Amino acid sequence: MPTPTWIAGDLVIQRIDETELPPQTGPWLLPDATPDVVTGEPWLRPDFADADGVLRLTTHSFAVTAGGLRVLVDTGIGNGKTRANPAWHDLDTPYLSRLAAAGHAPEDIDLVVLTHLHTDHVGWNTRADGTGWTPTFPNARYVTARAEWDYWASADLDEPRRAMFRDSVHPIRDAGLLDLADVPPQGVELAPGVRLLPTPGHTPGHVAVALGDGAAVITGDCVHHPVQLRHPAITSCVDIDPRQAVESRRRLLASLAGTGTLLLGSHFPAPTGGLVERDGESFRLVPGDDHHVAFIVSRPVGEAAV
Numbered sequence: 001m002p003t004p005t006w007i008a009g010d011l012v013i014q015r016i017d018e019t020e021l022p023p024q025t026g027p028w029l030l031p032d033a034t035p036d037v038v039t040g041e042p043w044l045r046p047d048f049a050d051a052d053g054v055l056r057l058t059t060h061s062f063a064v065t066a067g068g069l070r071v072l073v074d075t076g077i078g079n080g081k082t083r084a085n086p087a088w089h090d091l092d093t094p095y096l097s098r099l100a101a102a103g104h105a106p107e108d109i110d111l112v113v114l115t116h117l118h119t120d121h122v123g124w125n126t127r128a129d130g131t132g133w134t135p136t137f138p139n140a141r142y143v144t145a146r147a148e149w150d151y152w153a154s155a156d157l158d159e160p161r162r163a164m165f166r167d168s169v170h171p172i173r174d175a176g177l178l179d180l181a182d183v184p185p186q187g188v189e190l191a192p193g194v195r196l197l198p199t200p201g202h203t204p205g206h207v208a209v210a211l212g213d214g215a216a217v218i219t220g221d222c223v224h225h226p227v228q229l230r231h232p233a234i235t236s237c238v239d240i241d242p243r244q245a246v247e248s249r250r251r252l253l254a255s256l257a258g259t260g261t262l263l264l265g266s267h268f269p270a271p272t273g274g275l276v277e278r279d280g281e282s283f284r285l286v287p288g289d290d291h292h293v294a295f296i297v298s299r300p301v302g303e304a305a306v
């Protein structure tokens, strides 16, 4: 199964699939994206929604090679984790085999960027080693925004979230692998071609990730689904500050509209990326062309449009 890949100059971006989320995910996560709203946007079908207006959502990482550095953006749900959400509980996916097929052994990863500290973005930070949880990427620096760390460090966490920190975040901190980035309003460059963009709201320290010189932006959960391009005011049930999340989403989309920068969604199913175009007061995701980023995307077997 070929790895979906985007190339711009010496920048290579690969989608490392974890899992498709079940159909009940959309109505839970984005309750205002009702079937009427979704079927009202024919461009969402068949890739991003089915004929009945049920949203398609996936979890995956992006493996980025930039200037010789190997970067992983977000780490999915992870295998074997005890989770309250049945769709995320005790997964057994071939994620690491897919990463290897894309050319990356865990030891090769230099940098892991965590857009935020939610369960479905930190899972492969660690893997079971028989006695506990050990960092999956032992030679990587793991980076998240300082504001993100500070928020969760002082929050009154419920037990499921405490468990997530215990099995997926604290082991990387305890191994001395976690770095906290100060992210000013204009963003911060972590490495040549890898820039964190503050996009707070979903969580207080949430970042999107800009790659190359205007080549691509990875959404994190600033945009969960392409329906939010047409309806940026649709918020997610887990936004900590929904009003701020809408502001961040509108600002990010406005900054990308018409620029030729590829938008890559952290939960967008194949084809996952596209260009942002203005559509009246809001936006639309249109298939990319090869003017800016050379697309060599191939649709993996089993994800064929229906």
Ligand SMILES: [Zn+2]
Pocket (backbone or CB within 6 Å): 118, 120, 121, 221, 267
């Ligand atoms: Zn997420």
